[in-house]
Amino acid sequence: MNKAPDAREMSPQEEMADVRRTIDGLDDEIVALFAKRQRQIERAARVKPLLGVPALVQERVDEVIARVLGAARREGLSMELALKLWSAAIEWSIQYEEKLMGDKAPRSRDESAEDGG
Numbered sequence: 001m002n003k004a005p006d007a008r009e010m011s012p013q014e015e016m017a018d019v020r021r022t023i024d025g026l027d028d029e030i031v032a033l034f035a036k037r038q039r040q041i042e043r044a045a046r047v048k049p050l051l052g053v054p055a056l057v058q059e060r061v062d063e064v065i066a067r068v069l070g071a072a073r074r075e076g077l078s079m080e081l082a083l084k085l086w087s088a089a090i091e092w093s094i095q096y097e098e099k100l101m102g103d104k105a106p107r108s109r110d111e112s113a114e115d116g117g
């Protein structure tokens with residue numbers, strides 16, 4: 001493909017500056033998306049006590065991780081990075097839901113099993 005008449009190679013310095021500008025823009029988009037995700041965690045914390053559902057629902061955690069790993073594979077994102085990011089995000093989300101629910105938090109099945117049911 002021919003380049004546009006005024007197109008020229010970037011110097012390494014220009015290219016590095018362009019890399020960093022691009023990363024900054026992408027980071028802003030990622031932050032906005034994670035903020036939207038956080039709003040949904042806040043919704044979950046409001047509705048779960050009405051349903052008697054605890055913050056930690058292991059089947060759903062497994063499903064979210066499996067979905068994300070599939071999406072990572074399709075998009076060419078390192079599955080190792082995706083697993084680290086989503087494991088951290090979900091772990092934080094569970095603690096955040098528990099904090100928001102306070103004493104309205106239904107206990108997880110594991111905790112009730114420890115007391116004999």
Ligand SMILES: O=C(O)C(=O)C[C@]1(C(=O)O)C=C[C@H](O)C=C1
Pocket residue numbers: 041044054055056057058060061064089090093094097
């Ligand atoms: O799906 C839920 O139950 C959520 O609260 C969301 C979410 C998540 O971060 O994706 C958080 C907590 C887990 O129990 C499962 C998934």
